[in-house]
Amino acid sequence: MNKVILIRFSEIHLKGGNKKYFIKLLYNNIKHALKAFECTIENIQNRLIVKDYQEEDEIIEALRCVFGVHSISKAIQMDSDKNKIVDYVSNLNITGTFKCDVNRADKSFPIKSNDFACDLGEIILNNNPSSKVDIHNPNTVLHVDIRENGKTFIFYEIIYAYSGLPLGETRDGLLLLSGGIDSPVAGFCMAKRGLRQDILHFDSFPYTSPQAKEKVITLAKTINKFIGAKYMYVCSMTKLQEEFHIHCNSEYAINLLRRSMLRVANILCDKYKYKTIITGESLGQVASQTIESLTSTNSVAKYPVLRPLISFNKDEIINIAKDIGTFETSVLPYEDCCTVFLPQNPVIKPKIKDAEKEESKIDLEQLFLLW
């Protein structure tokens, strides 16, 4: 009998032939997430367990941030021996209302789940006079999980993680990260579907402060436990913004800037083999995120642009930002896009051909050679 942390998978059990691959991936990701802790990780049938550890709460917190983990429990592991389980349950101290929940994955175990749950409930009632069964709304749920490998796990609490799919081995995504609330959440959302990402940030020094860049670096560090980045690129847009400002129709300034941001992302995708670009755009949130604006910016992208927040309301995005710990940094006052270059009335329905006409007023190709 020993103390373990029980890890359940999400979705992986739906995978057919790839199941083994995903479990291995999850195992490696968990190993990486727990590298600061002394512990061993064991793969048992359809579960992973952590044993021989000290820092229980810290390990659980780290596991919560690993995608592909459905839920976690602090459990006692013992052999699937009816007498041993009964012995253990006999010694439990339970007050108030409770119920027993038995899951018999091992069909060779001699008693059916419901019957065994009733037996265990009776034992608890007899040994704890102040306890009472309530199967609808109990204070305590005693879970008994009888696995196929001859091991049984007994636990009370189920701590839910973010589920999703394990982060892939290769960094396939390039996240466009600003200092705002949305883009860190977008990175988180795509990582939840297993997309490992590196980061691209645009700054406008000297029109913005070094603190604005530091803020984005802080955000990058905060989300990195989710997105698994290795590199963060910082690209200065100052020269481009100045050129757009001087030569082009001011109403198009933001649209032109965003088109150029995607062009920079294209260059990095070409060079470093990223397969997709991730942005924090949400339909209609601001002028640059209308369907016409997105069409104009999208038209220069050579790679699929994933916009996981496209249907999210601002308060939904804020709730996730608070949950993943980026909100407080995002609302620090350092702006990463200086208001000097922001038009009074940005175009709401830009046309691709008008954007191209504006771009033709400057030597864009020459400017891109700067990179």
Place this chain on the structure above:
Amino acid sequence: MLNFDNASTTKISKSSLDAYVKASEDFFNPSSLYAQAAKVKQDIEQTRDFFKKQFKAKQGSTFIFTGSASESNNAVLNSCITRKDKKYIIGAGEHSSIHNTAIKYKEQGYNIVFLPLKANGGADINALSGLLDQSVAFVSIIHVSNETGAINDIKQIANIVKEYNPNIIVHSDGVQAVGKIDINLKEIGVDYYTVSAHKINGPKGIGALYIANPNKFKPFIIGGGQEMNLRAGTENTPAINAFKVALQEIKPYDYSKHKQVLLQNIDVDYYLVSDNECVDNIISVCFKGVRGETIEHILEQKGYIIGTGSACNSKAGKNRVLSQIVKNEYIDGAIRISFDKDIKIEDCVNLGKEITNAVKLYKERTKR
């Protein structure tokens, strides 16, 4: 890199640093009873005597050493703002350590009133009499404005206040005044006076507070009875010794030529906040249609460090002091230049030209 942001902090001098290192080696706790500790204690007392002499402190007064000028300022307000039926007058251009502490008390229901500013950032002394009444218990006015360099006539302020009611306590934050103007505390007649080391080529993490009547002061930090029971905490002996050396090295220095040359070489329109009633080593100057912070970053790339009056972000709000005295269109373009002894006249010529270039560059790149 040339540092023109000396009102923010100064480089520690070689001799001050040497004193710091030497005193660090004499690591004994001045409160202990053995001979080595007694020697350390003696050094501190000699430094205290030197401070009293240097600032011409009145009989029976003392200096206590603190962790910073901000601590000294907090300590004074903590000791003096005690009754909700009294009125407390605070300058509208005080350093944040006074202003934000006063705001904290105001929010707690204390009657805090602010003495308005003149166009150069100095306190409007003419408005002082109008604020005085029998309920006034305390007045705190900065000696030299850290934003504009405006000199407040603290002697006159203390006179007006004490003539009205000698029981009113007067404090002045002298952080930017030390080494720039002559300070004779007995003559000025204040009850408290704040000084700091790192603005005069001393180390950071050390300030001092002049206390005219120690028995009336309520300590801010309570503990093991150090500093004559007025400020607990083991004395920062290295910093205290280094502070003394920094103070010893102060010599009268004329920056009027620096200021004149710098301004002569700025060849774009500007609004000068720092007039003739300001110290010459701090210059607050504003440009229309530019952002001070961007000018700061452009100059940084050219090898010049300056300060800004207003940060490049709307959410953080405008500069609290300048927004009271400078027209709105100028506030964003405020910069602050402050000299130290190692700045040469030709550096001022070059900085003036670089400021001109930066402002022109900014306007050219952002013009429409």
